[in-house]
Each structure stands twice: as C-alpha cells, then as structure tokens.
Amino acid sequence: MITILGCVINEHNIWLVLVAALVCASGSWAVICLFERAARTKGLQRAGWHFLSAVAAGAAIWCTHFIAMLAYEPGAPVSFDPVMTILSLLIAIAGAGAGFIVAASGSARIAPAFGGAIVGVAIAVMHYTGMMAYRVQGIIHWDMGYLVASVALSVSISAAAFHTTMQTSLRGRRYLAAGLFFFGIISLHFTGMTAFKVTPLLLDNGFSNPAAMQALAIAVAVVALVLVGAGLASYFIDDSARTESLDRLRHMALNDGLTGLPNRASFIDRLDHEIDLASESGRKLALIGIDLNKFKEVNDLRGHAAGDMLLRALGERLSGLTGEGEFVARTGGDEFAAIQRFVDQARLQEFLVRLEQALFEPIEVNDFVIAPGASFGVAIYPDNATSREALISNADLAMYRAKADVAHHVCYYDQSMDEVVRARRSLASDLKAALDNNELDVHYQVQTSVVTSQIRGFEALLRWNHPEHGFIPPSEFIPLAEENGLILQLGEWVLREACGRAASWEPPYKVAVNLSPAQFVHADLAKLIIEVLMSTGLPANRLELELTESTIFQDKERSFSVLRQIKALGVNIALDDFGTGYSSLDMLRSFPFDKIKLDRSFINEAEENLQAKSIIRAVLALGKSLDIPILAEGIETKGQLTLLGDEGCDEVQGYLLGRPTTFANLIETGKISLVNKGEISLPRIAHQPLEIGDDAPDVLTRSA
Incomplete structure (x- = not known):
C-alpha cells in the first residue's frame, strides 16, 4: 500500500493515479485554450465555445476524480450509485459553464476571478457529490479541517487561474493558467480524500473485483481524453481556419488581385x-x-x-x-x-x-x-x-x-532633361483644371465655296489661353490630353460646345467637329451624338464629323460599322487629311463619305511643285467622278486659291479666307447672327476620367 496526501493507494494502482494526472493536465490545457477563444468571440460563437469549454472542463474534473477514486484502496468492497454518479458529472459541466460565462462577461474587473471561483465551487460540489455516490462497506469519517481546506484551495486556485487567463499583457499566461487550474483540481481531490476515512466492516462477500475496477478506469480515461481531444481539435481547426483567413486577408491587402504581384x-x-x-x-x-x-x-x-x-x-x-x-x-x-x-x-x-x-x-x-x-x-x-x-x-x-x-x-x-518632363506634368494638371473650370474655348474657322465665295460652314477648333503662360498651342496640350486620359472629355466638350452654339446661328451653317481616335473607338459614340443633338437642338444634317484615314485603319470593319450608324442619323462624314493615310482609295470604295478634305501639305507646294499640283488635280478628278465634294485646307495665298478654282475645287479653308476666331467675333463681324437674341445657355458636361490609346494624333485642334 502507498499513502499519497493521506490517501491509501494500492501499489498496483499507482499507474491509475498517473492516468488521472494526465487526464487532468490535458483537460486543464484544453479548458484554458477553449475559454480564451470564447472570451474573444461574441454572440452564437461565444455560446458554442462556452459549451465546448464546459464539456471539456466537466470531463476533465469528473474523470480525474473517478479514475483516482478507482485507484483508492478503502480496505472494503465498494460500488457506485449510478444516479449520484451521473448527477456529479452534470454538476461539473453546468457549474463550469456558469463560471466561464461570468469570467468572460467583462462586466467588472473582478469578473474573471469571480467566474473562476464559481468553477472552483463546481469542482468541490462535483467531488463531494461523487463521494456520496461512493458505496463502501464500512463506516465513513470526515475530517472537517481537511474538507474546508479542500474547498478553499479549489475556489482560490481556480479564481487565480481564470484571472491569469484574462491578463492579456502577461507573457506565458496560458501555461500559467493551465498549471493553476490543474493544481486546483488535484489539490481539491487529494485534500478531500485526506479528509475521507473508512473503517471496514467484516463481511463475507469479499472485496470488489480489482480487474473490473481497472478496466472501468481505463474506459473512463479514454472517454475523457476523447472529449478533451475533440475540444482541442475544434480549437486547432478554428485556429487554423482563422490563420488561413488572416493570411488570405493579408495577401489580399498586400497583393494585387489580378496579377498576384505585391501592390x-x-x-x-x-x-x-x-x-x-x-x-x-x-x-x-x-x-x-x-x-x-x-x-x-x-x-x-x-x-x-x-x-x-x-x-x-x-x-x-x-x-x-x-x-x-x-x-x-x-x-x-x-x-x-x-x-x-x-x-x-x-x-x-x-x-x-x-x-x-x-x-x-x-x-x-x-x-x-x-x-x-x-x-x-x-x-x-x-x-x-x-x-x-x-x-x-x-x-x-x-x-x-x-x-x-x-x-x-x-x-x-537626368535633372536637366527631366525638368522639361516635370513642366509637362504640371501643364497636364493645369489642363485638367482648365477643363473643370471651363477655361477652354472653341474658335471657328470659315469654310468657303470657291465658285461663289459664300460661307458654307465653320470648323470648330479647341483653344486654351492659360492664365499664367498665355496661349498654349494645340500641338502642345493635345498630346498631354492623350497621355493623361483627358482627350475623351475634351472631345465631348468641343462637340457639345460647337453644336450648342451652331444651333443658334442664322444662317444655319454647318459646323465641322474633329473626332479623335479615342472618341471613335469608344463604344457609345453614336449614342453620345444622338444625346448631344437632342440636348442642343441642332439638326443632324448641320453637323459634320471629321476623322482621319489612320483613325479608320486601326479597325476598319468596326470603323465602317460605327460610321454607318452615325450616317444613318443624318450626320455628315468627312474624310480628313486625305492623301496622307494608309489606303485612301480603298477608304472611298468602302464608305460613301460626304466630303473629302485635301491635306494642307499638298496645297503648300502646289504653286512650285509640279508633282503636288498633279496630285491635287488627280484628287479633284476623283472627287468629281465619285460625286464627293472636295475641300482644300491651308489656303494662304491668292495663287493657291486661283489654282484650286481653275481645277474645280468645291470648298476651301485657310488663313487667306479667315483665321480661327471666337464665337463673339463671328457675331461682331456679321458672319452670323443669332436666332434668339441674348446670351445662349449651353449644356456643360460632367468631367469623368476615361481611358484612350497612347497614339491618338492631334485631330481636335488643327487650324488651316
């Protein structure tokens, strides 16, 4: 026989005490881990974790008690009352659960210690209820001093364990708390058993079956470890899932979702x-x-x-x-x-x-x-x-x-070279502000009949007068707009401004507006033109849209489809910069343009260069054969105008006939009058950033 803290244990059953200690230690660790998780969650999750914590605690406390009791040697036959035995297990689970709820409530600073004390009371009540289930053929005596001490140890140590668990600033608190909880359960049991004395009665039915008792102890230990293991498995699975979720969120926060590269x-x-x-x-x-x-x-x-x-x-x-x-x-x-x-x-x-x-x-x-x-x-x-x-x-x-x-x-x-780039970026920012603040203006250049010298229409050209740098050439700010995604907004603004102004003209001349490649590839171009015409009141046949061969050539099949949609509205289509593109004759064969604009480069050399003159003559003959009017750009001398008249050109445009001028100047010089006197109210557009291609040429602002 071996005596541990006053408890008499058969030397053959010492391994049962070790099993009880193992169950208690693993259960204590599981309980602290599960309780910590419950304390960090809310709502139904917290209720679920509290339930797992209570079951793990009840299993650890109850199994520790009964395995150790099976190792106890009273010197007389023993048995167990099944009702009281089950009641003791329920007390352990319910009492521990109540204590965990109080400890995690956060209602007061002493809540963890108070909740731990409730768990300590539950341990004591479970132990002594279990002792009432212990039926031994002998006379039982209790040492009240040890009994009171056992309860005091259980309550105080359990309170300390759960108070420690909630001290988030304390390093290694989980290990310390599990150790205290383990000591609280063990101290209650062995001190309580020291208070327990049995005087055997001499009876003839002999002692209990030791083998059966050991088998029962092993079964209880296995069930306890399964329950504790299930609780720990839930904890680790949840912990793993949380870690994976955090890793996934961290990856999403620090990496680009499309390429997987760091963001x-x-x-x-x-x-x-x-x-x-x-x-x-x-x-x-x-x-x-x-x-x-x-x-x-x-x-x-x-x-x-x-x-x-x-x-x-x-x-x-x-x-x-x-x-x-x-x-x-x-x-x-x-x-x-x-x-x-x-x-x-x-x-x-x-x-x-x-x-x-x-x-x-x-x-x-x-x-x-x-x-x-x-x-x-x-x-x-x-x-x-x-x-x-x-x-x-x-x-x-x-x-x-x-x-x-x-x-x-x-x-x-390179500091010296990149200062120029820095200045361009600053100018791009100014251009965005100019668009937002309506600092841009549309000038108009007259288009005249060669035969009658009468005005046929005006081409709308965008201009920017910078508040600090003065007039900024279109050749400088249009590429900036293309690089910084502003070209679509500028193009739409010019279209609305030109159509809105033209709707008030008398006589009702046509207005020609250039389309940038970025506008042309935009999916809603036809829809935009319809909306602009309806909002401004300009008849469709008074709007002429100009686009270059290179714009069409980027995607010919799609381009001709879009042009047919626009032409079906009644809008005129002019092929701009004719003769400088990729496949001019094929363009004319594939689509019925309303006008061909002969590029200025041929006009500039027409008086001195026989080749340029021959090209002009050929283009004009082509236009007559296809019944397409020809407009020559860049007319700056009377000789150029006379030459074009002799060759049968329909319309001309250039500095000789009129430089681009403001809307107000058109009225002052009498070129146009207004249908309705007074200030014309024009629609403005909301400037939304839109993407365009990098290689869009300067087609918004040419001046002939």
Whole structure:
C-alpha cells in the first residue's frame, strides 16, 4: 500500500493515479485554450465555445476524480450509485459553464476571478457529490479541517487561474493558467480524500473485483481524453481556419488581385525598408518605374477582358524573375515598379535586361499575339534622391521621358532633361483644371465655296489661353490630353460646345467637329451624338464629323460599322487629311463619305511643285467622278486659291479666307447672327476620367 496526501493507494494502482494526472493536465490545457477563444468571440460563437469549454472542463474534473477514486484502496468492497454518479458529472459541466460565462462577461474587473471561483465551487460540489455516490462497506469519517481546506484551495486556485487567463499583457499566461487550474483540481481531490476515512466492516462477500475496477478506469480515461481531444481539435481547426483567413486577408491587402504581384502598399513598405538598408550599408538602390506601351491599345481594341489576360500573363513572368535584393510590384493600371539593391552598374543592367525580356516577349491573348513593350525610368538612391517621395517622382520623370523617346526603352534620371518632363506634368494638371473650370474655348474657322465665295460652314477648333503662360498651342496640350486620359472629355466638350452654339446661328451653317481616335473607338459614340443633338437642338444634317484615314485603319470593319450608324442619323462624314493615310482609295470604295478634305501639305507646294499640283488635280478628278465634294485646307495665298478654282475645287479653308476666331467675333463681324437674341445657355458636361490609346494624333485642334 502507498499513502499519497493521506490517501491509501494500492501499489498496483499507482499507474491509475498517473492516468488521472494526465487526464487532468490535458483537460486543464484544453479548458484554458477553449475559454480564451470564447472570451474573444461574441454572440452564437461565444455560446458554442462556452459549451465546448464546459464539456471539456466537466470531463476533465469528473474523470480525474473517478479514475483516482478507482485507484483508492478503502480496505472494503465498494460500488457506485449510478444516479449520484451521473448527477456529479452534470454538476461539473453546468457549474463550469456558469463560471466561464461570468469570467468572460467583462462586466467588472473582478469578473474573471469571480467566474473562476464559481468553477472552483463546481469542482468541490462535483467531488463531494461523487463521494456520496461512493458505496463502501464500512463506516465513513470526515475530517472537517481537511474538507474546508479542500474547498478553499479549489475556489482560490481556480479564481487565480481564470484571472491569469484574462491578463492579456502577461507573457506565458496560458501555461500559467493551465498549471493553476490543474493544481486546483488535484489539490481539491487529494485534500478531500485526506479528509475521507473508512473503517471496514467484516463481511463475507469479499472485496470488489480489482480487474473490473481497472478496466472501468481505463474506459473512463479514454472517454475523457476523447472529449478533451475533440475540444482541442475544434480549437486547432478554428485556429487554423482563422490563420488561413488572416493570411488570405493579408495577401489580399498586400497583393494585387489580378496579377498576384505585391501592390502599391507593399511597394511603399518595401521601398522604405530598402532605403533604410541602403542608408545603413552604404549601398545603392535602384528604383525602376515601368509603364506598358500598348496596354490601352489592347483595352480599346480587344476589350478589358483581353487587357486583364495580358496583365495576368505579365504578372506571372515578373513574379518569376526576381532574385535576392530584387522586388517587383504592380502599382496601378498598366504601371509597375521594381527595386534592386546593387553594388556595381553591371548587376543593375542585367536586371533591366531581364525586365525588358519579360515585357517585350510576345504574348498570345485569345486569338492574337501582342508584344506589349514597356518604358523604364530609373532613379538611384542616394545619387538622384534621398527620400522616398523624391525617388519615386524622379523615376516617374525618367519613365515619361522614355515613353516620349522611341529610340530608347530605358532612361535614367537626368535633372536637366527631366525638368522639361516635370513642366509637362504640371501643364497636364493645369489642363485638367482648365477643363473643370471651363477655361477652354472653341474658335471657328470659315469654310468657303470657291465658285461663289459664300460661307458654307465653320470648323470648330479647341483653344486654351492659360492664365499664367498665355496661349498654349494645340500641338502642345493635345498630346498631354492623350497621355493623361483627358482627350475623351475634351472631345465631348468641343462637340457639345460647337453644336450648342451652331444651333443658334442664322444662317444655319454647318459646323465641322474633329473626332479623335479615342472618341471613335469608344463604344457609345453614336449614342453620345444622338444625346448631344437632342440636348442642343441642332439638326443632324448641320453637323459634320471629321476623322482621319489612320483613325479608320486601326479597325476598319468596326470603323465602317460605327460610321454607318452615325450616317444613318443624318450626320455628315468627312474624310480628313486625305492623301496622307494608309489606303485612301480603298477608304472611298468602302464608305460613301460626304466630303473629302485635301491635306494642307499638298496645297503648300502646289504653286512650285509640279508633282503636288498633279496630285491635287488627280484628287479633284476623283472627287468629281465619285460625286464627293472636295475641300482644300491651308489656303494662304491668292495663287493657291486661283489654282484650286481653275481645277474645280468645291470648298476651301485657310488663313487667306479667315483665321480661327471666337464665337463673339463671328457675331461682331456679321458672319452670323443669332436666332434668339441674348446670351445662349449651353449644356456643360460632367468631367469623368476615361481611358484612350497612347497614339491618338492631334485631330481636335488643327487650324488651316
């Protein structure tokens, strides 16, 4: 026989005490973990975790008690009252659950300790209810001192355990709390058993079956470990799911959803980190701004789905080419950024070569192959900048210079050269403000009949008088609008302004408006024209839309389909800059244009160059044979006008006949009058940013 804390245990049953300790220890750890999870959740989730915590606690407390009781040797036959035994288990589960609810309530600072005390009481009530279920053939005596001590230990230690659990600032609190809870259960049991004394009665029916008792103990232990294991499994599964969810959210927050590359937030964090490292180590850091060359073209001609496929393919390439000290991110749209720590220029050059290969190698998207290409701007830390903002800005400046230089894909930051780019970017910002603040104006250039010298109409031309820099040439601000996505807004504004003004003219002359390639590829062009005509009240036959051969040539099948829709409205279509495009005769064969505008380049040389004169004569003859009126642009001398008259040209336009002028000046000079006197109220458009192609020519603002 062995005595532990006054409890007499058969030496053959010492392993049962160890099993009881194992069940108690694993159960205590499970209870603390599950309770912590319950305390961090709310609503039905909290109720579910409380239930699991209560079941795990009840199993641990009850099984620890009964396994240890089976190891106890009273010296007389024993049995168990089934009703009281089951009641003791229910008391353990219900009491622990009540204590957990109070401890996690947060209603007061002492709530965790108070809830833990309730759990301690439940442990004590379970133990002594279980002792009432213990039927032994002998006389039972209780030592009240040990009995009171056992209850006090259980209540105080359990209170300390759950108070510790809720101390979030305490390191290792989970281990400490589990240890305290384990000690609280064990101390209650062994101190309570020390208070328990049995005087056996001499009876003839012998002792209980030891083998059966041991088998029962093993069964109870297995059930307890299964219950505790199930609780822990739920905890770990939930913990794993939470970790996966957090990882997924973190990945979504730090990575681009389309390409999988790090996003702008990741790029900024990494750049800050790399700048700090470069500053500490004395090494150099290269920041490379990257902009795709043909992404807008793919979006406009093939749709956004094709653009997304292109970006995904490029993302896969870029994610696989980085090595140590290198980083690539998608910072937005068709823009990327790369970072590299380097010591010598050769390593940086090698990285740039890899980037070029990845972005210039052809990619098959659906049924077509495209070599996207890119422009690279490189800024070096600390040579070109000593702060993150300046480094990014300088890399962008170099990249924009690379986009403007068709001979070079890579440009390094150069302060003297990139100041020009900086000025252009500032001007682009001013252009956006001018559009928002209605600082732009439409001028009108007269179109005249050669035979009668009568006015046939006016061409609307966009002009910008900058509040600080004065008149900005269209050749300067139109490319800016194309680069910065403003060309669609400008084109729509000119169309509305010109139609609104023309609706008030008397006589009812035609008004000619140029269409940019970006406007022409826009899906809702016909719908826009209908809306403008209806809102301004201009008859469709008084609007003439001009577009170049190059605009149509980008997608001939779609272009002719759109032109037919517009012509069906009654709007006139003029082929602009005739003779300078790709396939002029094929254009005339494929679509019935209402007018051909002969390019100014032929007119400029007509008086001296026999070849130019022959081309003019051939075009005019072609127009007569097809019954299409010809308008010659750029008439600046009387000799040019006489020549065109002799050759049978229908209409002319140029400085000789009238420079582009304001709407007010047309009225003052008597070229037009107003149908309704007074100020004309014109509709304004809401300026929404729209994407266009990079290679849109200057067709909004030509002046003849």
